[in-house]
Every structure is written in structure tokens, then in C-alpha cells.
Amino acid sequence: MGGANQITAGFLPLLDSAVLVVAKELNFAAAEGIDLALARETSWANIRDRLAVGHFQVAHVLAPMPIACNLGLTPLVVPTIVPMALGLGGNAVTVSNALWADMVDKGARADFDPAATGRALKAVVTDRGASTSKPMLRFAVVHPYSGHNYEFRYWLAACGIDSSRDVEIVIVPPPLMLDALASGTIDGYCVGEPWNTAAALAGKGHIATVKAAIWRSSPEKVLGVSARWAEDNLDVLSALLRALCKAAEWCGNARNRGDLARILAEKSYVGRPREWLLPALEGELPDGSGDTKAVADFFVPFAKAATFPWKSHALWFYSQMVRWGQIQHSAEHARIARETYRPDLYRAALKPLGIALPVANAKVEGALTAATPVGSSGASLVLGPDGFFDGGLFDPDKLDSYIASQKL
Template identity: 65%
Template sequence: MSAEVSVVPVGFLPLLDSALLVAAREVGFAAEEGIELVLVRENSWASIRDRLAVGHFAAAHMLAPMPIAFNLGLAPLAVRTIAPMALGLGGNAVTVSKSLWAEMSEEGARPDLDPASAGTALRKVLDRRNDETKLRFAVVHPHSSHNYELRYWLTACGIDPDREVELVVIPPPLMRDALAAGRIDGYCVGEPWNSSAAILGIGHIVTTKSRIWQSSPEKVLGVSEAWAMANPDTLDRLLRALYRAAKWCGDAANHAELAALLARAEYVNCPSEWLMPALTGQIQQGDGSIIAVADFFVPHDKGATFPWQSHALWFYSQMVRWGQVGASPKHELIARDSYRPDLYRRGLRSLGVALPGANAKVEGALTTAMPVGAAGASLVLGPDGFFDGKVFDPDHIVDYLAS
């Protein structure tokens, strides 16, 4: 046993994609690595940021763009933070009120989760309203995949997210209630706060993250860089525990048990039935129909835990696109190095698992599943397409932004 501290306090929000942390603690993977994983539930991403900054947490369940934003100086009271592991792919969706869905249906939106038809219908709804009442959509944080993907979807469908709709920030657990109260017209959030609205008859799921950008990152393990450098052995053991938890979470035979664990009061605190749609890929839209989305949430397969630096750079490109930070070689380097595939490989090498040989890839280039070069076990990636057919080459960010 290492002489390093093995008590690891980690903050999380009540969301399905805290699954790897919960399973690591409750199924015993952390204990088997000599780690006492202390999970502390928070209700907002701002609280996660602040408690990591003041040293209450060594690491946290974190929005994938947050470490980049911290290191670029876009958030107050933030310490330098790195992401040595992703916590899965997919996991969020876009939900609208029943009344807005009725308007979208009249304009041709189909109940098939297709982002293109839904976005085209929303464009027609806005045209019909003629700016008389601006629609209000909520995201969980300005520096979130939810914000960037919602904006990407709207813009690709001809809607200006800064001029034609209003975007507000609401913590994930309050989204459904805000929709029910009529305070917002729709939102982009992680599970189970889409499925719960659909099951309770409050909202309608119009599309999913995995339909907007397949195999895209949602949350990461955000770690204080100072803590990571001071405790390398503990970090390696934590990564091994989380990787084993990811494999367990990805096994369909464990989904009912996982839903029951997550549903407990100290974690997501909801009926387990709200968690099963995302785990099984059987998505209830809100009108009684169920649509199979096999890649709605992917905790292990497709390199789901690898911290691709191309993911980090795509988020950086969106920060530049929406005026949150200026474009520069320095900023690009900071964004890239916020994700640490080197630490991922160091921590997991002893497990003999698939370790990608590259740190980055062209996002959106894989139209089918494809084997790729990796050390250890074999690795299959993709498909990873954007719904509008665009690709993102991390080696040509300037050209991407110009387009």
C-alpha cells in the first residue's frame, strides 16, 4: 500500500453520469485499489468549482469543458484543473414543453429524435411567432457541452442562439420544475432530468446529444493539478478503480442494480425508473412512444473514458466561436493540455486495457465503427459524426473557425 493519502473526497452532481463514481464506491472497485472514495453531492456546477478551488475536493465529476475554462481564466476562484479521464460519452438530450412540441409538430417535427427535422420545425415556429414572444431555453452552465451543443444545433438549423432565443442557466435538478412552471420553453440537460419530464407528462424529448454529435464527451474527472502532481500513485489507483467501474456500468446485466444505486437519496435521489431509459437506450419521448438509441449513454465502449485532446480543442473552438475567449496559439495550447491522456495511459497500463496510440483524432470523420491502433486490447471507435456532416480537424482550428 502506498504511503500517499488514500482518502479521496470527490464532488458530484445528481446525474446519471456520476455512475462511474458511484459504482467505484458502492461496488467496491475503489476499496480494492486502497482508496476510500468520499462522494459529496452538490447541486450546482459553481459549487463544484468553488469547493475544488478551496481544497475541499481532490477531484470532481465535472462538465467536460470546465477544466479548459478554468485554465483559460474564464471562471472566478478556479484552480488549474486537469482531466485525466472522461466519464462516458453521450447522456444528455433536448426537452421542450408540451405546448412548444405541439407547435413544432404542426410545422413538421417528427417524433424520431432527428435534430434536423426538429430544428427546421423550430425555425418555422420562430418565423410564425415573428419575435412577439422570444423562446427561452436553459442550459446547465455557460461552459458546458449542453450550451455548445444546443448552440451548434440551433445555428446549424438557421437559428441565431444569441438573437432569436434567450439562453439562461439553471442547475440540472431544477430544469424539469422550471419547465413545469412555465419559466422556460425547453432545456438541454443530462439524465434523468429529460426522462423524468417525459415520464411525468411535463415535456417532450426532441433530440439527443448522441444524435447531434455521436460519441461525444459529456463529463470528465476534473482533478486539481496540484493534487494530481503531489499524489501520482493515488491518482493512478483512482483511475484504475473508475475504469473498472466503467466496464461494470457498461454491462447490461448490471443496469438494474446500477439504477437502484443511483436512485438512492445520497446520489440522484429519484425513482430508478427514471434512470433506466438512458441505461437501456429505450428513450421515452413524452407522447407514449419509445425510441431505441443504443448510444444514448456509453460508459465504457468506444474509448469512452479516454480524454481525447481533440474533444478539448473542439470545446475551445466553441468558446472562441461564441466570444468567451480570444483565439490564440497560447489559448489553444492551454485547452489541449487541460486533457491528459498521458496520465490515463500511466494509470491504466498495468490493466492491459486498450490505450489509444494517438492523443487526438479528426472528430466527425468516422461514419461507421472502426478498429484503431491501440496498445493492449483492441479498440473500436465511432461512428462520431455531427448531424450536419461537418468535421473538426484539431490540426486546423483556424480554418474551422473561419468556416
């Protein structure tokens, strides 16, 4: 096979690497003429840097990371685009057993409700602030430019917790989260699967709430692509997008969950027990007390335009970069964030497949309170429910006023 069709993709051993893994393992990539090699990494910083220096042409990356790169916020600034998302949802917030006991005393319930759980956490934080003997709570997220960081801080702020003063937030790679929690180094974390299920099954923590409840139908990982490589190899990229789309559809089929868990459990991929992976795929999460809870749309690989790179997603992440002081807001910075996501490339590549393609590039996040048919080409498309647990709306056409309205 010619070298031009050889693609090396970096990934982290997480559930949401599934689309890339399946494209390789079930030969969706090979059927499109792509020789796809997957390189397992240990941290998002490694993924970022190896994509920047050309070791990877594409990678499984945090949805805000390419935006941060294009805004000059990363050590190696190399233009990066996002022509495809890799699914919706998949994260959760897990706390130590000791913290959960304190939260239960303040009214928390084992139902993953972000509002009630947040009120309980707020009460615990308030007591900690008034105490001279108890240290400030410390939480971990996986990277400064991650959906985890922004959604976690959004949740805290909406519940009255100042994430810059009331708690401490540190960076820990996903594979180290459970050990950090078990050792008492941190009091909780926001991370992707299987690390929430792992803590609950091992009796080391309790799942407090889930991303699918904090921001419903929200993006998680995306395909980060070297902009220069994409420009020089547009046909190859298009073939890869078709392969990934077919893999995403396979991953989203409920009949394939057992096989998907088995594939991901292999040592070269997630490398963790199948029993850690199935709960998230089935939307039945252990809570840490021996019970399981059903979570609608916990991880969505294909339905609801889950692989579409919405510009409104990019701009919401940008708004949070501004909110938390990572960059100053300007029209040029907003333009860079908006143009990082490339629905034009997505449509051009996938139109031959006849799948549902949204006719819009952006949408009001939080506008759909129920599953709703929307305009599309190809197959029919249903989106929603979506939106933020506190009832907030994000209209990308009103970016300036949204940024101005946010409280630290």
C-alpha cells in the same frame, strides 16, 4: 488507511455520476487502496468552487469546465487537469408540450432526428419573430462552460437559428429544470439524465432530440483534478483511475443495468425513482407522447474508449468558447486547452490493466461513419460512428481554419 489515500470527490446527482458512485459502492476504489468519499452537490458552480478551494481533490465535472478554469474564465482560477473522461453521451433536448405542438405543426416528428426537429423549431422561431403577441422562446442549459451549451448552440446554428438573437438561453441547475419547464418559466432545456426522461414520464415535456444524434460519440462529464494535488499524489491518482476504469467497465455491462439503476436511485446519489434511470441506461427513451424510441449509444460508460481524454474533444470545446465570444482565439489559449486533457496520465495508470488504449492523443471528429477498428495498445479498440449531424468535421490540426469558418 493513510490520509494520502483519502480522496473526496464532488458530484452532481445525475446519471453520468455512475462511474464514481460504482467505484465507491462496489469497492473498486477500496480494492486499489483508495478511501473514496463522495460529496453530493446541487450546482456546477458549487462543484467548481469547492474543487478550486481544495474541498475536493477530484470531481465529476462538465467536460469544458477545467478548460475554462485554466483559461482564467472562472471566479477562482486554480490549475485543473482532466486525466479521464466519465463516459460519452447522455444529454437530450426537451421542450414544453406547447412548444412541441407548435413544432409538430411545422413538421417535427417524434423520432429525435436533429435535422428535422431543428427545421421545425426554426419555423416556429421565425413565426415568433414576426409576431407582436408571442414572446421570444427561452431555453435553459446547465452552465455557460458546458457541453450542453455548446452542443445546443451548435444544433441551433446548424438549423439556421441565431442563439444570441432569435432565442434566449439562461442557466438553470439540472435539478430545477423540470420545475422550470412545468411552471412555464422556460420553453425547453438541454440537460443530462434523468431530467429528460422525468419530463416525458410526468407528461410535462417532450424530448425533441438527443446529444447522441447531434454529436455522436461525444464527451460529456470528465474527472476534474486539482493539478497541484495530482502532481503531489500521482500514485494515488493512478490508483483512482484504475478503480474508475473497472467501475466504468461494470457500468457498461448490460447485465448490470438493473443494479446500477437501483444504486443510483438511492437518496445519497441521484435520489430519483429507478424508473427514471433505466430508460437511458437501456437506450429506450420515452418521448413524452406515451411511446419509447431506441437511441443507439445514448450513454456509453466504457466501450469506444469512452473514458479516454481526447485532446480533440478539449479543442472542440475551446473552438466553441471562441465561437460564442467567451474568449479570443490565440495560439497560447489553444495550447492551454490542449494541455488540460492528459492522455499521458491515463495511459500510464491504465496500462497494467491491459485495456484498449488509443495510440493517438487526438482524432478527426466526424471522420468515422461506421464502427471502425483503430490502432491501440492492449486490447483491440473499435471507435465510431462519430461526428456531427450536419456532416461537419473537426480536425484539431486545422483548428485555426475551423474557428474562422464558424458562423455565429
